[in-house]
């Protein structure tokens with residue numbers, strides 16, 4: 311297996327919207343301590359779609375959460391848009407996540423009492439109203455949600471709910487969209503629709519996407535796949551095909 315690339319030198323940081331260097335994450339102390347990340351370094355170029363794969367327990371979700379400022383690190387550094395986030399106060403971190411990052415999770419995390427449109431607009435800031443309206447319309451139409459905007463989550467299919475969650479995450483034009491198993495609760499057709507949209511957001515709008523997935527077919531939508539094993543990046547594939555991803559996973563799972 312090839313060695314994955316380390317974080318880039320300082321001069322390249324501006325080309326990478328997120329840079330992790332030497333990330334270590336331990337949970338607990340003493341005999342019960344678990345080290346989930348053991349020195350993970352990776353850089354995420356602007357406008358690229360990266361998938362993170364690896365066996366169960368290899369540290370994928372921990373890595374995504376540390377990278378996105380949802381969890382603290384034990385040591386190491388995370389730069390988002392050039393800002394070192396590991397030392398930020400809780401308030402500044404919350405503001406950075408709200409203003410600059412988007413999130414999509416396996417469970418759609420929509421508010422049940424709000425309509426699809428209200429859910430989508432929940433995190434959107436009011437800036438230039440006309441531009442905001444245009445962008446809202448662009449996302450809603452691209453995701454095929456136009457005739458579902460007045461529905462509440464319980465009146466939507468899983469695929470539609472996840473598309474609402476993706477629209478909500480993209481409304482603020484985040485520097486990075488972080489997705490943790492976004493298709494984990496969807497049938498293969500709905501999953502493919504969500505993945506197709508993420509792909510086109512990268513291709514059409516230059517969106518940066520970082521996605522954790524178990525599914526080789528999902529990972530094949532990405533520009534590259536980083537493979538984690540036992541808290542370390544052990545392999546990287548560029549322009550992955552489903553067969554290549556399967557082959558690496560088979561080797562890793564022995």
Ligand SMILES: Nc1ncnc2c1ncn2[C@@H]1O[C@H](COP(=O)(O)OP(=O)(O)OP(=O)(O)O)[C@@H](O)[C@H]1O
Pocket residue numbers: 337338344345346364365366367368369370371372373
């Ligand atoms: N809050 C926590 N407290 C203690 N240990 C944790 C915690 N979260 C994760 N871990 C441990 O850290 C390791 C990595 O977990 P993580 O959830 O990041 O793996 P994963 O690759 O995303 O797994 P899966 O594919 O099963 O979701 C595992 O050994 C897990 O048990």
